[in-house]
Amino acid sequence: MTVATEIRTDASARAAEIYSTATLGLYIDGEWREGAAGRTFDVLNPVDDSVIGQVARAEASDLDDALAAAERAFPAWRDTSAFEKSRILMKATALLRERAPEIGRLMAIEQGKPVKDATLEAFRVSGTLEWCAQETRRLYGRVIPTDVDTSLTVRYEPVGVVGAIVPWNFPAGSPMRKMSAAIAAGCTLVIKASQEVPATVCALAQIFHDAGLPQGVLNLVFGRGAETAEHLIDSPTTRLIAFTGSVPVGKQLNARAGALMKPTIMELGGHAPVIIAADADPIQAARRASAAKWANAGQVCTSPSRFFVHESIAEEFTAEMVRQAEALVVGDPLDEGVTMGPLINAKRVESTDHLVKDAVAHGATVATGGHRIGEQGCFYAPTVLVDVPLDAEVMSEEPFGPIAPITTFTDLDEAIRIANSLPFGLAAYGFTESASTADILARGFEAGILSINHCGGSVTEAPSGGVKESGLGRESGPEGVQAYLITKRVSHKLR
Template sequence: MTITSPTLSEAADTYAKARLGLYIDGAWRDGAAGRSFDIINPATEEVLGQVARAEESDIAEALAAAERAFPAWRDTSAFERARILNKTVALLRERAPEIGRLMAIEQGKPLKDAVMEVVRVSGTLEWCAQETRRLYGRIIPTDVDTSLTVRYEPVGVVGAIVPWNFPAGSPMRKMSAAIAAGCSLVIKASQEVPATVCALAQAFHDAGLPAGVLNLVFGRGAETAHQLIDAPQTRLIAFTGSVPVGKELAARAGGLMKPTIMELGGHAPVIVCADADPILAARRASAAKWANAGQVCTSPSRFFVHESIVEEFTAEMVRQAEALTIGDPLETGVTMGPLINAKRVESISHLVDDAVAHGATVAYGGERIGESGYYYAPTILTNVPMDAEVMFEEPFGPIAPITSFTDLDEAIAAANDLPFGLAAYGFTESAATADKLVRGFEAGILSINHCGGSVTEAPSGGVKESGIGRESGPEGVQAYLITKRISHKLR
């Protein structure tokens, strides 16, 4: 593990040039009361700047703007919507290096990964721009004097709430699908990473998106979310975040009979079967485990490895961790940056201490790095008992707890023995075993012989307590539509 030192002035100077604020009805503004949130650089703990805090009146104005904009955007042709979205795509690709730099500074992921995230979200938007021209209805055969059809229409004003771990990816999933479907929206993004999403909004603005179709606010989570849910204008709530918060918001929306899209947390199991290549499995699992310092909802986070290969697998996991370069996300060659804030560091430290107290062994890492910045070493735990907290609480950080198994059925049962079901991964050389894993895993996202996450073209989402609905793919756009059945007597 190589450690680099952060550069204070470069990050501050770059961030000082960023546009920050509320984007309401096509204009940038401060909050009504002039209040703001501090933005902290996770690599240095220095204050980078402030972003406006939306008051209740600001959110009310954003909702009113979205309501005014919706009828015209709904009636805009698919071709015109696609034209504006494709122009936004071009701007995002052109601006990817500068947006990625802002993301690396405020969120802490390595610069290369941050730039690639912007490129990926431009692909998400491009795909949705194409999909808006494929929102077909259908004609149903019936009596000769009756026409029976089905058509899809945008649901209306959307209230969206997104987290900090993918500053471009999470907002764009909501914005691209909703706007492509013909909806308008008010999105509450994380005040910890505001510059990235502000840059996305600016790209939509510069591409000619009509005022009010997209509105961006920053506010306290619960109070802002409650206002979006309770508002008479909103017809759908789209949320990405933790299971407890998702449950609370879904219950509140359900009381008003408002549909929701809930992309919630998980605790992704990895089963490495006896016939798998332990070195290859460890390398591919490591690539996913240490990405974004483990702050990914689909991150592999519980490793069940057959007893015959667990030592080889663990040794390679350690070698992969040793090869990481940890430090300033702006520096070339850095492969893992800091965690987002002090709370994440405290949470990871607690999980490691608890696992050790239950009998686990720290094979690598297990400690905070440095005296400034929210750095924590990639940590590999072995012989982790099932009653250790890290085995049933999502770590959302750089911890890889490993336990061995002898019977595959028991491993599958252990993998499913949680209320979560977002992602699951398996490694095997047998087609029959792969099929058994696919059939056995209780999860919405499955990968065999790798730990792949979400892709634009295919649906993503969880089962059990990991969520409701799907994002990405045709299902992701369909979620923002209502279905109308029309029966027309011809004579």
């Protein structure tokens, strides 16, 4: 691992200068504004913990204003033709692609992923927006033949006002999944984004504004997580709640919504197992798994996070994982050549370090990494752990950081059983050269997203979501837009 510990002395000034160009605020009823009480959240640069900006904090009255705006805008947006919706969303797509480099720089500063990856995220979500722009013209109903003089049709209509809550780890990707699908379906929404990464989502809201989205269709707020989410759920205005975040919080919000018979879309955490079978190519498997493991410093809900390697190839696999980890360049995400930036905040660093120390206390060995980097900022060395026992916390608690815990197995069925033993089921990965073993893995894994011989990421055209405690419903693909629609059966007596 190369550590760019020589953080530039002007790093804070450089980041602050770039960040000063960002629009930060609440976007309600087509206008930017401050919170009713004038309170703000500090935005920190994870490179050095410096304050780089402030974003408005929404009060209850601000949330009510946003909900009222969405409610007023809904009838007209619902009845807007599919062609006009598509036109506006396609214009937003073009603007997003034009502004992706600028958004990438803001994202790198506030969230910590390398600027190249951040810019790529902005470009990729333009594809999500483009696909939803086209999907709005494909929301077909159907005619059902009957044996009586009655016509029978099925209509799909937008559910209404959506309350959405998104996290910080994909500042463009997570909000855009919800905004593009809901708006394409004909819904209006109030979205609560993370105050840790406000500039990116504010830039997205500005793009929708500049593309001509009618006022009130999209409303953006920042606030304390629990109280803001509860306000959105409890409001009779919202008809659906869409949440991306941790399993414990998702379960609490889902229970609260369920008490009101309010449907939810829940994209929750996982703890993705990786099984490397005896006949797999250990070098290739390690390289492909590493690319996914170290992306975004491991702060990805589908990140491979439990490695089960057949004992016959474990040594080769582990050696290549270590080589890949040590080839990373860790440093300021704005610097050219940096391949891994800091974690989002000090809490994530502390959690990561705790899991490493707990694993070592249970008998694991640190093959590389295993420590903080530097005295300032939120850097942690990419860490490979070997001989990790199943009772170590890292084998049951999602690390959400740069840790790759490796253990070995001899029996494939037993490895699958252990992989499925946790209550999570978001993503799973398998590596094998055998078609029959691939089929065993595909059938055996309990997960909503499964990749064989690679660690596939999100795909705009295909559904994404978990099973068990990892979520409800699906995002992306036709299913992702359908989630924001209600199904209405209409019968008409002809005579």
